[in-house]
Amino acid sequence: MKKSESAVFSERELPLVSALKTARNRHSFHMPGNRAGQSFSAEFRSLLTYLDTTELDNTGDINEPNGVVLRALELAARTFGSAQTYFITSGTTTSLRIALAGAFKAGDRVLLGQGSHLSVANSCALLGLEAVLIRQDALPRFADGQVSEAEVLRSLKEEENLAGVLLTTPGYYGENLPLEKICQAAHALGLPVIVDSAHGAHFAIKVSGKSPGEKNWPRTALSQGADMVAQSAHKTLPALTPASLLHLSQAAIDSGRVSPARLAKMLPVFQTSSPSFPIAASLDYARDFVDHDAAGYVSRLLDLLAEFEAQLPPGLTRDYIAGDDPCRLVLDYSASNCSRQEVFKILDAHRVDVELIDARCIVCIPPLDTPRESFIALGQACAEIAQAGQAEYSQVKIDLAQRQAFLRQGRTSLTLRDSFLAESAEMDFQNAEGQRSAGVIAPYPPGVPLLWPGEEIKSVDIALWQDLLDLAYDVRGLKSGKIEVLTGK
Ligand SMILES: Cc1ncc(COP(=O)(O)O)c(C=O)c1O
Structure with a gap:
């Protein structure tokens, strides 16, 4: 008798498939925004595997856009408000690399926020760009080192021989950096402005403007x-x-700040030569969603968020100010006295998965079609968090130390390539005071x-990393108590 496919599946060892299967049926407050595929229409879901094809006469080419790909890109450009749009099927990590390579040449000085994603640090190293870090004098609101408008404007005045600027907005916690004055100041100096808006694709949705969140739509x-x-x-x-x-x-294009031809040339340099059609098709799907259905979903989600916020127990507050992404839910649990690990456990018991838990906040990215049941489950978990726990030490101090790290920048200008390629050796991070880090040290997510390659390691850095590890953070750049440091001083 022929065995059923599922019986064969369960007899054989497919560790990843099995793990991902059991991760279904949980409440998602994290990316991706497709909610394990449930946000797609039934028709699109059923088509997905059929969409996996290659460059044919009737499909066009994603890296050298023509045919139907070009038409899909034109529609996306119209929806998102650009002159030209590309579909990149290997993430914003690749998009930023293409943008940096399209705008700059090796040795160029690029003004960056310290709170840039580690993909920006890696790209600067690969492309031989000098990272000119914006000096911060005010404590960032969250542990993502977001710079302020004033700090960027001041750096644009102070720094010499810049070739351009790369800024991140919105930040991971949904906070927005106003860009208009910054772009005007940069453009007056002839500098292109690249924006890492990894978390802001939905800002292109034309909301109705009825609720407070919609009125303040970024x-x-x-x-x-x-x-x-x-x-x-x-x-x-x-x-x-x-x-x-x-x-x-x-x-x-008109000002000559970016050459579209150079940008197009960089696409196949950094994208795989086999870009994914299902992923590109899902961008076409997302664009159509923004055009037709998204505003209704946003309105419904904002109502659910307002209802949820109104029912938060004492000890938990929503950290939101006008101008933030109203779809992002940042819950400050510091008044609850619940430890980070305890928060993990309680959420897990309620089958709730969130994007990030730091020493002070729980960051949720609710997909736009998040069902009411998911908010009910999250609300039940919050009620438990508010009651449970006695943290042995103040986690708030760790949050503060993490934010202060962005004020403690050793150098303002880093040639990352040299640090990445220099000789390095592994050592216990506890003994690394005075050494220079060979890589990025970054809590993930x-x-x-917190430290860029080539920066000097201070005793306060070591103490902070230990505190983060004690709170079960995954700290990239530290493995089993070791760190890579530069050997040649
Ligand atoms: C601010 C920011 N920029 C860039 C990236 C990289 O994006 P992707 O994962 O799409 O490559 C991320 C990913 O989390 C991010 O948070």
């Missing part, structure tokens, strides 16, 4: 004057991971470096 980076913008559609829209959009503005 503006897109392109509409504020950015020259190139990279967005991870998979983070906040129904698209497959890692579907990214790379946009170029008309003003960037969010993957924002």
